[in-house]
Amino acid sequence: MLGNKTKYTVNTPENVSITPRNPSFDFSDVEKVWMKDPITSHFMNALSIFIPFSERTVSEVLRNNINNVNHPELKQQIKGMIKQEGRHAAMHRRSNEKIKQCYGGLTVIENIQKRTMKIIRTLSSSKFQMCIPASFEHFTSAVSREILRNQIQWTGKKNNTSIDFVLWHCLEELEHQAIGRDAYFALHKSTLRLYMSQLLWVPLSMFSIYGTQLYLLHKDRIIYRPKSWVPYLRFVIRSGRLFFKGGFDMCRTGYNPWTESDQRLYHQSLSSYQSRTFPLQKEHN
Ligand SMILES: [Fe+2]
Numbered sequence: 078m079l080g081n082k083t084k085y086t087v088n089t090p091e092n093v094s095i096t097p098r099n100p101s102f103d104f105s106d107v108e109k110v111w112m113k114d115p116i117t118s119h120f121m122n123a124l125s126i127f128i129p130f131s132e133r134t135v136s137e138v139l140r141n142n143i144n145n146v147n148h149p150e151l152k153q154q155i156k157g158m159i160k161q162e163g164r165h166a167a168m169h170r171r172s173n174e175k176i177k178q179c180y181g182g183l184t185v186i187e188n189i190q191k192r193t194m195k196i197i198r199t200l201s202s203s204k205f206q207m208c209i210p211a212s213f214e215h216f217t218s219a220v221s222r223e224i225l226r227n228q229i230q231w232t233g234k235k236n237n238t239s240i241d242f243v244l245w246h247c248l249e250e251l252e253h254q255a256i257g258r259d260a261y262f263a264l265h266k267s268t269l270r271l272y273m274s275q276l277l278w279v280p281l282s283m284f285s286i287y288g289t290q291l292y293l294l295h296k297d298r299i300i301y302r303p304k305s306w307v308p309y310l311r312f313v314i315r316s317g318r319l320f321f322k323g324g325f326d327m328c329r330t331g332y333n334p335w336t337e338s339d340q341r342l343y344h345q346s347l348s349s350y351q352s353r354t355f356p357l358q359k360e361h362n
């Protein structure tokens with residue numbers, strides 16, 4: 078059912094503006110262990126490998142459907158989000174080039190992801206494809222909220238270009254938390270389809286990201302050190318909750334992901350970002 082026949086809400090607060098920002102990051106001097114420890118760094122590296130193609134897929138699906146969205150504010154938000162995702166993906170590709178120089182197997186993993194996503198999209202109806210932005214943005218905002226809220230637990234008080242890059246991406250992913258599902262409900266009513274989508278993407282994302290993290294820990298021989306086992310298990314248990322957190326709530330029609338504490342976190346993070354200056358990316362959209 079198209080947007081003009083469906084009642085829906087735009088949940089992004091008025092004081093959250095989907096502004097395409099344009100910082101550029103130079104990853105040439107970033108150390109191998111750039112987050113708190115190798116386990117956290119490799120989780121973020123694994124995530125980074127999957128982001129460019131996932132963000133491209135989200136943008137493609139939204140572009141294919143945007144003409145059916147009749148709410149001008151939501152349409153503007155979707156356009157802003159597509160622009161932001163393009164810039165995120167460009168920076169992730171740059172940082173991934175450096176990671177892939179050290180771990181050649183990541184290129185194979187990237188190709189498997191591309192093939193798998195293409196197969197899933199070919200087999201999916203356009204309605205089911207519209208669940209992809211909802212599921213993906215829900216997950217990326219859950220990870221972003223966690224990192225912004227518990228920055229020191231993730232970074233270990235380190236300060237480097239890759240961390241600046243992650244904080245910028247997290248800020249903008251938090252901005253997206255309602256847009257994917259608002260876009261879905263603008264066009265479709267079925268909550269069952271969203272639940273089904275979560276049942277597909279949550280295990281697939283966990284398998285992909287933890288599998289890739291494990292590959293990286295194997296290449297560095299870290300997973301073979303007994304002293305790494307407990308921190309690794311703790312990390313998997315703690316981060317594993319992010320894949321499920323709110324995952325079924327977000328499928329409900331009346332759900333609004335933006336809490337007051339999210340809004341406080343967002344404005345703090347925005348002020349912190351605005352207090353810094355970064356070189357700018359060349360325009361590519
Ligand atoms: Fe993004």
Ligand SMILES: [Fe+2]
Binds near residue numbers: 162214249250253
């Ligand atoms: Fe996003």
